[in-house]
Amino acid sequence: MEHKDFLSNFNQITSREFPLASGASTNIDNDLFASWWSDQYTIFYTDKLNQLDHATIKLEFLGKYPNSTCLVTGSGNDGFGNYIIEDGKYDESTKIFNFTKSFKDSNIMKQKYEGQYSHSMFFGKWGTTSDPDRGKFIIKRVSDKIELLTGKWSGYYFYYDTHIGRNQMFFELTAYKNPDGNGNIFTGYGNDKSGDFTISGTVFENGVASIKKIQGKNSWNYNGHKKKSQMWGTWGKVESGGIFLAWKE
Numbered sequence: 207m208e209h210k211d212f213l214s215n216f217n218q219i220t221s222r223e224f225p226l227a228s229g230a231s232t233n234i235d236n237d238l239f240a241s242w243w244s245d246q247y248t249i250f251y252t253d254k255l256n257q258l259d260h261a262t263i264k265l266e267f268l269g270k271y272p273n274s275t276c277l278v279t280g281s282g283n284d285g286f287g288n289y290i291i292e293d294g295k296y297d298e299s300t301k302i303f304n305f306t307k308s309f310k311d312s313n314i315m316k317q318k319y320e321g322q323y324s325h326s327m328f329f330g331k332w333g334t335t336s337d338p339d340r341g342k343f344i345i346k347r348v349s350d351k352i353e354l355l356t357g358k359w360s361g362y363y364f365y366y367d368t369h370i371g372r373n374q375m376f377f378e379l380t381a382y383k384n385p386d387g388n389g390n391i392f393t394g395y396g397n398d399k400s401g402d403f404t405i406s407g408t409v410f411e412n413g414v415a416s417i418k419k420i421q422g423k424n425s426w427n428y429n430g431h432k433k434k435s436q437m438w439g440t441w442g443k444v445e446s447g448g449i450f451l452a453w454k455e
Contacts, residue, residue, distance in 0.1 A: 243296070266279045290308050328345040375396060389408055
């Protein structure tokens with residue numbers, strides 16, 4: 207699922223279920239943007255001899271600014287060594303993406319990556335100041351390949367009545383085939399800033415997700431959708447609820 211498709215679904219849900227909460231949309235949209243893109247990615251790159259190498263890179267997108275550009279940071283390790291991401295930017299309007307790898311070993315020359323986003327991946331060319339077209343690269347989100355419910359998840363929930371921002375949560379699920387044949391049921395446990403919780407629910411064949419979260423004497427209903435390795439939707443009511451989204455790790 208693309209970011210624009212997620213936002214379209216998100217806007218349809220929130221306008222229908224939270225029509226009085228539109229005032230908080232700007233801050234929430236920026237947090238959603240950062241939450242959606244920040245993840246572990248696999249990076250493939252080639253040099254002029256067409257030698258293919260790949261490694262995992264963690265990218266952190268730091269929110270969207272008025273001109274549709276956000277800053278990108280991160281870190282990773284490849285055949286050259288350990289590095290951090292500097293001068294990273296992504297423009298959601300033009301889909302242009304660029305950053306610089308700065309290596310822990312100062313003897314390794316910095317590498318500049320320039321490209322764009324399309325078809326669920328970033329791609330373009332990379333090189334150094336002295337050799338700007340050394341090879342090509344492709345960066346793809348690792349979690350896009352994961353389809354099953356069972357396993358570790360992380361995500362965020364948001365309040366509509368405040369500007370607190372995103373609240374992180376972690377949970378682990380064990381899924382089973384629904385006895386009535388319609389989708390899968392699951393149980394699990396997790397934690398957030400309020401403490402530990404248990405979680406249970408159903409993901410139906412049409413992708414609709416119905417979830418119950420119990421934390422101490424309190425419980426909340428989460429209703430939304432699941433597609434591939436993402437879940438998103440709403441929780442609670444306008445007076446004491448908001449929206450949520452989560453990805454499988």
